[in-house]
Amino acid sequence: MGILPEQYDKYIRFFKFMLKYWNSDVFSFPDGEILSAEKEEALKEFDHSPEELTEDLKKMGPTYVKLGQLLSTRPDLLPSHFMDALATLQDDVDAVDYKVIEDVFKEEIGKEISKVFTFFDPKPLASASIGQVHKAVLHSGETVAVKIQRPGIRKRFIEDLDTLMEISEKVEEFSEVARSYSFHNVIEELRYILLKELDYTLEAQNLTTLKKNMRTFKKLYVPAAFPDICSSRVLTMEYVDGVKITEVSKPNHAKIEFEPLVDELIKSYLTQIVIDGFAHADPHPGNVYFTNNHKIALMDLGMVVKFNDQMKENILKLMIGLSNYDGDRVSSVLLSMSVYDEKSVDIQTFKKEINRKIQDSRNQKAKDLNTGRILIDVNQLAAKQGVKIPVDLNILGKILLNMDQIVATLTPEYDMQETVKSYAHHLMQKRIKSSLNQEYLMELLMEMRGLAKDLPFRINKFSENLAENRLKIKVDAIDQDRFTDAFQKVANRITAGIIVAALIIGAAMLVNIPSEWTVFGYPTFAFILFVFAALIGFYLVYQILFKDENK
Template structure:
């Protein structure tokens, strides 16, 4: 049975492969397909796809715009991939990340029967048994889930998030294809080893699998709720564990006003400045205190409740910062505000390994220019999110590794600053940041953190000292027995071998064509054998074969773009 299941999955993948190729070629990325050598495996499928692929209506669009349209057409998995790439300027240029940030789900609503089937399969009970009321007309529909309104038998108003049927199978097939394409990119494209696409797809697989598992989202919401339980300015909806599973998530219904409905907020006598302050403090507390922050705080995900309380919903996308990175972030912002170039360079050097060809003076010059842009700029004019993005651009320029969550944080701060300034024209995110940074820097040099760091170092060195004698003994033993080996890996040699293989094949092809032409010419001089139009048929056949092979070779060379 497993064999048939695997066969069906492979057939499904092949069909999807052809569809993916078709969309890429349609939107002008056929040259990428060529470089990946996919046509060797899907040549016929590609021929069928290519017909009529060039459409004049998309020829005038930019490459980032065409990529966004292609990902939207390919569906949920590729939309989510594009959203991930929009937070990775270390992989794509700013033009691409900005365009991919516009990606939108365009999905039809799931029929009521399918929604009922998902819920009843998850809990083994009918919808009517589980809920006193359930509206099959959705409040919202996205690529992975659909949201419905309902009511529990105990009287609580709830919203029910239901995973789309078959979405797990679709995403599994697409990720298998992405994994295969990633290996091809790494093997055939010159930038493949720099981009590390295989690791990117693995990271994407982990991210989307977490997003599809609603049990994990429930635990995340519970963590957020616990973090803000004693904060009267922030509210997080509660979950109902008995009505939650891997495919269904039941949450408290929050009757609030969207933070972007300014007129409605004013009519309800809310204080917009207080709302902006509460929202900023909530995000900064998530980032700098808890290390767990909402990764998509757009206006549709933030509601305002009575007493100017800010309520966050939809925790499908979250970011995480460990304590060390949080301390470093506070030091970075403090150094920028104090215009301390030397300290900034030290932070950068500590952030990761610099490549050998980058010199410290060049890095110092880039940091000086970065700091000069903020020299004598009033605090209320500094955009914290924009500042963080510019800092990340320096990391990218000097190939200094950094956490992808840092870029997600920058986008989060930009979104919150935009909302804050709409609520309050005098809103100043840096002003809200300063007390948090002061507390963080005090915590870093405080006795609790120092003792924790000291204990961690003692444990690390203790483990090293414990294994060091055995490691030294094994090392010396291997040398004495001539069994000490060093493994060397030559990167990029595979591409050279592939190119040499292509060149030798073309050369062999050329020799074969030349031999056919010479042999046919000799046959033409003999006047022996059957004649065709007064000439030896064998000679005409040889010329014809040579012409076809020569034309084939010429087309292959022209299509490769290497004359």
């Protein structure tokens, strides 16, 4: 794609933004440095504040707002107070005219709004860059929330993302910093996430999946989607009547026991991550509600994270290590799932810093403890040491950071580490049980069938080769050539030693035979043999003491 005239504005806006921030402390942070409290405070005094950065991203447009939200899940790229500001980044945009909303709905669903709903509030409950949400009532009497995508927003996102992809590719050609932090890969990740978030059909499926997975948690509520009234640009789901979880007023809810709610919330997220491998990836307080019937509702499933079996197992081990304050265990798990150069990474320093971080958090309550922050700091420690931890752990850290905020708001004295520790045993049993499903057993039986079928032939072949002395064993544990050379060197030196001994014995015997030719009173031939033996002996000692030691 070339730089076309109609793209000039996008490029100019982008480069103005980069010129302002590229040499600032915001983008100089990703050198893996872990900021001390003093340095964090110094950054807060810098001309470009986190609030200024968020405002500039808003001015750049909805794509850049989403970029900022994505960066808030990358603690390895930004200092904490910038990341916290980006986590709350929301774009305040004017509502779309109701006539436009009607047109989009009819185009997507194929019916007029009045034919589907008995009531549809023309004033939106919320209006964001991608879409806006309206309250409505179905003919069946159910109250629903209808999210309708803004017209033209998909085209704008794709154009902005294409521009960013092209720029990031060119920047990596000239910037070592951009290459070292995979600037192009970050943009590519953004593109992948945003294009999925633009498809409301996927969000409807995510709602259905999470609701099914969370059905055993009675104190949690996931709104159901209405597939018949959903499309890629329209999402219809159950209406949640309540308030944001951080807006819960203690005086108004003084009689409510929040600890069982928090307990179930933590366990549900551990189950999502470790058992289901399908988790709500953006549980910031705006997406978690306290309902009027005293339940916790999980909203906005546009962004989910999926963990494979190996990652689920590693995360479970990691959470157990964190809950037991076992720094050695945590560092071992991190190293096993990460990529690093063994020659350049100081493993002992890495383990020592992880241990310090884990022990500093010991015996803290919810109001003081930040499990997510601990994991984010661990990620930054790893970046400092050159250990590349999977991006999934950054997302996990962001999820836990949001959990910390919710738990601290509702139950400041809650012991989250104890909950994780006690629930880990249950999760391990559940993982083992889930692995013994019908598909796994069938696969195991097929493997056993193949083994049983081939085993008689293999045993017969083995016994035949053994009987006819044709059995060969190939060992790759050593370097054969190096071993042969070393063995030959030893044999040569033994031979040389025998020769030296023979020369000395022969010379000693010749000393007793009279001779007309003498040297220092000794027979000449015997003297020559002694000298020759001494020279060979000195040479062998020199080889052993100086040459072999340096190899």
